[in-house]
Structures are given as structure tokens and as C-alpha cells.
Amino acid sequence: MIRCLAVDDEAYASEIIATYIRKTPFLELAGTTTNAFEALNLAQEGKVDLIFLDIQMPELTGIQFLKICGEKCRVILTTAYSEYALEGFDLNVVDYLLKPISYERFYKAVAKAQQLISPAKPSVQEPASAPTQVSDFIFVKGDAKNKFLKVDYKDILYIEGLKNYVSIYTSRQRIITYQTLKELEVLLPKPPFYRVHKSYILSIDKIKLIDGYMVFIEDHSIPIGETYRDEFLRVIKD
Template sequence: MIRCLAVDDEVYASDIIASFISKTPFLELVGTTTNAFEALAMVQEHKVDLIFLDIQMPELTGIQFLKICGDKCRVILTTAYPEYALDGFDLNVVDYLLKPISYERFYKAAQKAQQIISPSQYEVVPAPNQINDFIFVKGDTKNKFIKVNYNEILYIEGLKNYVSVYTESQRIVTYQALRELETQLPQPPFYRLHKSYIISLEKIKMIDGNALYIGDQSIPIGDTYREEFFKIVREKK
């Protein structure tokens, strides 16, 4: 098992990485932290084989961390800023994950790390989310779960601790946080483009300014997600 640490100054971001680690058979989560100095101490004590490291952190950036850490453990960078990729690879990182991170992309990076850290134990295994094309969401009673095929989902709307999953034939309301559901969906085709919405890229009918249309439904594009979303759109042209 590869001992992993998730380091990010945003708890939400480190929680997503932690959930991905727990899904991956050859990875073991030893902790999460928002404090880069705490992470350095764990590296010095040889408690970590692999760190998923954010770049933009207060007090000590990810690049500064790498320079101090040296070759004491392997690092996969996680960031919303692609301009740091070259610096990261110059410092011999395993991989560079651009937020928002899909599990499929995470798994490929983890496999790279496995090849480096435990080459004798390396075996190509398909990522769990590549095996299934559906998800189970919680129903309105205990132990009730509803199967939803990915290709039927139009978009998902979050409101506090409730989520509405809109399909081609129905609306399913489930008691679940949007960010929790986001970690379970393959990206692509699903994409978070607003704090309250996840959409299927395959179902977009039209994009008009700061909104897109799925069927007759208008969905806003959030300021935080706009640049990355239109980058994806331009790549599809």
C-alpha cells in the first residue's frame, strides 16, 4: 500500500482527494491537512510515500514545499492554475492535476505513482468509475436507493443538503450534498459549472453568454468556473 497525504488549504478540496484515495485499492490515506508545515513534519518522519499537494497555500507554497522536501517522498500537484505545471515537472513531480479533478484523471496519476514507488506490485487495473455507467442515489426512505444511468442525467441542482437529479424522464430528490455527489461522477462528461449546478456536457443544447441551455432549462455559468468551462468548449470546436 502507498501511504498518502492530502495537503490543501481548502478543507473541501482535501476531502475530495481523501475520498478518491479511499476508493483506490493500492492507496492508503494517512491524513489530510491544511498546514504545509505539518505535512513537512510527516515527510521528515517518513510517514508518507505520496503527497497530493496544492500549490497556492499561505505561508508556504507548493513549489517551496517541493524544494524543501527534495526526494523524501513523491508528489502529485493539485491546483487550479495551469501556469505552474512547468515548475512542477522541473522539480520531478509524478503528475499535475488541474482542478476540478475527476476520479478517472486522479486514478491515472495514482497509477503513475504506483509504477514509481512500487514497480514490482504494479498491475494495470481499470478505475472503478470506468467499470460502471450508473450511480445509485439515496431515496426518500431508509435503505432505498435509486439507480440512475449516467447517459440519462441532464443536470443536477444542489440546495443546501438536498440535490435534485434531473433525467430525461424524472426529477429525483435526494438528501445528499452536491459536492459529495460530484466526487462520484465521471468527469467528463459531468462538469461543475456553478456552485449549485453540475451538468452533462453531452446534453448541452446551446451556450449563450453567461448561461447554457439543456432542453428549455437555462443554467447559469458561475464566475469561478467560467474560464475553465469555456476552455473545454473551445477544445471541442
């Protein structure tokens, strides 16, 4: 197992990486932190094998971290800014991930890291389907910095995408969070969650009725997109 640490000054970003780590069979989550100096100490003490490091960190930038850390552990940079890529590779990083980071892109980076950290082990094949669920909830970003809402999977009826926002509908409330539908689709377990439209993901456990191209959940009606209809109906029949 590769011991991993997620380092980002925004806890929400670290939690996304942590979720990806938990879903990857050959990775182990050693922790998350918003403090680059704490991460540096863990690396120098040999307690982590791989660090996911944000470049824009207060007090100690990702580039400064790399120069101090040296070869103590492997590093994958995470950032919203592409201009740092060349300098990062000059400092021998494993890979460079641009935010927002999809699980597919994350997996390619860690597969590369696995070959560098454990070259004697056979390569792990990329999973053909969604990773196994390891928890029964998700944290989503709230309406203020460093505010996060815990949402239990069992409470979710469906999710509607609104450009860079999504609305998560439960029986009791509607939660609006700054996150894309594609990012949530990667994080949600199958079953029970399936995308049925370019703008909708729903829980098949909550379906009351399917009528033609419409799904009914409680008092809500959700359209089924033509692109998703055949696969969705196959899931329902199976």
C-alpha cells in the same frame, strides 16, 4: 499499499482527494491536512509515500514545499492554475492535476506514482467499473467557507445539476452545493445511484414508478434522457 496524504488549504478539496484515495485498491489514506508544515514534517519523518499537494497554500507554497522536501516522498500537485506546471515538473513531481479533478484523471496519476514507488509490483489495471463503496455518506460544501454538510446516501432521492451547482433532494430538504454533477457522479456508488439524464442522477431504491420517459420518486418526476434510457432500463430489468 501506498500511504497517501492530501494537503489543501480548503478542507473540501482535501476530502475529494481523500474519497478518491479510499476508492483506489493500492492506496491507503494516511490523513488530510490544511497545514503545509504538518505535511512537511510527516514527509521528512517518512510516514507518507505520496502527497497530493495544492500549490496555493498560505505560509508555505507548494513550490516552496517541494524545494524543502526534496526526495523524501513522491508528490502530485493539485491546483486550479496551469501556469505552475512547468516549474512543478522541473522539481520532479509525479503529475500535475488541474481542478476540478475527475477520478479517471486521478487514477492515471496514481498509477504512474505506483510504478515509481513500487516498480517491482505488477501494474494494477484500471477498473472497468465504478470503485467499491467504502462509506455510506458524503460531505458536500455548504454556503460558507469551511462549512460542510454530511448527507447519508440512504436519504438521497435524486440530484439535479444546475451548471456549477447541484441540488440534492431528500425527503426532508433540498441541499444546494457548489459542485458539478460530473464530480458527484464519480463519488456516488453504483448501485443505487445512476445517471438518467444530463441533468439528473437518481437512486433506484427510491423509484416509485417508471412510465415511458419519466421516473417518479415521491412527488417528484424526473425525465429519462434518450442517451441514458437503454442502459438505465437494462439496470432496472437486471
